[in-house]
Amino acid sequence: MEATAHAARFADLIGQANVLTLPDDQAPYLIEWRDLYQGVTPMVLRPGTTEEVSAVLNYAYENGLKVVPQGGNTGLMGGQIPQETGDEIVLSLARLNKIRNVDPDGFTITVEAGVVLETLQNEAEKVDRLFPLSLGAQGSCQIGGNISTNAGGTAVLAYGNTRDLVLGLEVVLPTGEIWNGLRTLRKDNTGYDLKQLFIGGEGTLGIITAASLKLFPKPKKLEAAFVGAQDPHAVLKLFSLAKAQAGPLLTGFEIMPRIGIEFCLKHLDGARDPLESEHPWYVLMELSSGSEAFEVRDLMEGILGDAFEAGLVEDAAFAQNLSQVNDFWHLRHGLSEVQKPEGGSIKHDISVPVASVPDFLDKAMEAVDAFVPGCRPVPFGHIGDGNIHFNVSQPVGADKEDYIAKWDEMNKIVHDIVLQFNGSISAEHGIGRLKKDLLKDVKQDIELDLMRRIKAAVDPKGLLNPGRIL
């Protein structure tokens, strides 16, 4: 059957206006924001309800049509962009955007997949609760995509990854069948925990249409400090000390090198050197509490006082008000974009066991400098989770294209060191299409084989997001 005939059938199922076949209408769904992928599709479908998603997938299953689910189109691995072959239908979840239920007493919220993360955060705030998932794309990414990629972000330290925030899922399976797993239970041991397969499954096993999620008390008190330190070994000790004293109230702990601060001072509006003198490394430390009961400021002073005495910290500045807290985070959040004007940057999203981060950094920085003398590593990020964005800027004055041509080789060097520490080559961004070919190097054959068997068991025709992950 021709694509136009299929389009007509889909129009019967979800309405003509929700079947996009014109290039201009399709354009925003076919390109991702780093311009790494440009997809081609016969049509973009925009169902508005779970039942419509079910009808679409059932028709696709019967007719052997491949389907790529798409949320806010903010993924970095190309998972949500249709292949250039032009035979994959895009299914956008954007119209499934209802808040189905908010239960402040039970600390849960149930929402549809297309709800934008920031909207979800705001809905929680309206009832004096926190939905803690927080990341750069929160103004446009959708919760269904966050769950499908098990998104990370800056609040993982205290609240866990997206996986830890999910209580239940509603999923449309490749056949179009609807699995209603929307439970809001804290304890349930009745067979295999199926939802775990769809969390981080990158849309290859089913399409998440709704989720029941955990809420938390909204932070009432917040303190932040910017700290200067000699090296990552001291920073790790500071982390241990802070974690021991603050426990679950330690809600942010981000590491940055001096060069990152310098890039900010050159290229980021409103950036100011956070401390009077310069230091090789910095930490942005945040404490917060959902309760008025804790003297969070005293706690921060106690931790840093002990750290000074132990020689772990060279200098520290406390945020005196919320505006200064925001200034501190402005530096941290600016670290990605300030690398652009400095030329080419080869990126790695890695994790190692928390206690191994300093040794990893020592080895990796030495190795990339041996590979490209004069290159400028800007490793930063969530050291408390063992997750470092190990980005490496080109040497000053080098040719950008020549440098970027070394991407795969440098990746291999860094990833080999990651593996020496039993680490991960994709800590929070997933696999998608970009890292698919790397998986065989980092996984046992039996692990990949198990994944393939599960894919075949749940999606026997291999129609859902084919060629992603596996």
Place this chain on the structure above:
Amino acid sequence: MEATAHAARFADLIGQANVLTLPDDQAPYLIEWRDLYQGVTPMVLRPGTTEEVSAVLNYAYENGLKVVPQGGNTGLMGGQIPQETGDEIVLSLARLNKIRNVDPDGFTITVEAGVVLETLQNEAEKVDRLFPLSLGAQGSCQIGGNISTNAGGTAVLAYGNTRDLVLGLEVVLPTGEIWNGLRTLRKDNTGYDLKQLFIGGEGTLGIITAASLKLFPKPKKLEAAFVGAQDPHAVLKLFSLAKAQAGPLLTGFEIMPRIGIEFCLKHLDGARDPLESEHPWYVLMELSSGSEAFEVRDLMEGILGDAFEAGLVEDAAFAQNLSQVNDFWHLRHGLSEVQKPEGGSIKHDISVPVASVPDFLDKAMEAVDAFVPGCRPVPFGHIGDGNIHFNVSQPVGADKEDYIAKWDEMNKIVHDIVLQFNGSISAEHGIGRLKKDLLKDVKQDIELDLMRRIKAAVDPKGLLNPGRIL
């Protein structure tokens, strides 16, 4: 081939002394502590290493032999006891009992499956860390079994279920292949999270041989209070208030009815009425902190002061020292055994959304009284997790056997109410053999079908713990 021939081959693989074929040697492995099941087996195998488990399973796979993995033999659902048919080999993990690695800085520990939970707790304590999983059987249950059943216990409120404590697993698959998934990463998005299938998989998909687990700061300060309240509705409001003020420092919140306290006073050594006057319901509330920094006593006083003002609490007693804390928990932990001298008790391990617990209790208590007038519900447990042990003692003077004969009927009545609240009929004890036939009543066909497809994909010959869960 005869069982004796197989036994000889297994002796070649793991040593003659570790192949138990004599009835006296086998006896402890064939009966569970509630005497509900009495198994029969050709042999009990006791491999001592992961490689030996692998060799055993490979031989079993090649020869079509069924295998039942067993840890500390404390499960309540019969999952670990071989069928009466006598064709299932028992594989005990008890000899895999090494602590492989302790990493206090990284807050992780890696242990083999046969390590007893209490041993694991002690190993953590030696390095000033907490492994929070805590339950009645901790002196004999093994961590492999805890993981396979996703055990709950009294620390779930603050630290989560066993699932939340697992960072990585080593698993021997039904074919004997070893999957080394022993990672200690806090973030890793590289394909399907396979470990989740084995957690709570009740040994039907593979045999867990080792695990990397999370550790936490060891509590430095601990406060407990015993509180009298009018009804579960007030108790739920107290929970919300306490959770909002204490957040993650609220580490225990257990509900008990007056009749439970009365049973304790009659039958439990050392039990004393915790408050001067009598109250229809009680709460044991615990706050603890891994840091010296928090004034936990002030926090407890603040919460209960607010609760008094709001009319949620009738009376409260603070534990003045650790001995009194233990006295309070002694009452709570005694609640199971004190039901025995009161005659027959029909039990339910259920959960509902936290905010629905009071309504569930109203309905369920009314329903069982209508079914057996004069029966005495003793519902108690983890109200903060929505998990209630809804046990119902026989009417005074009734015939125990007649009463116990109503077990299935009463289960059905209670479970139907659980389902009205979208709850779970097995909150923390799993399915095993005992609740297998109930699953079809509480799960969609598509959910059971998915479970069967995953079982077939991972254990195609159906040899591993057959007839459990599915």
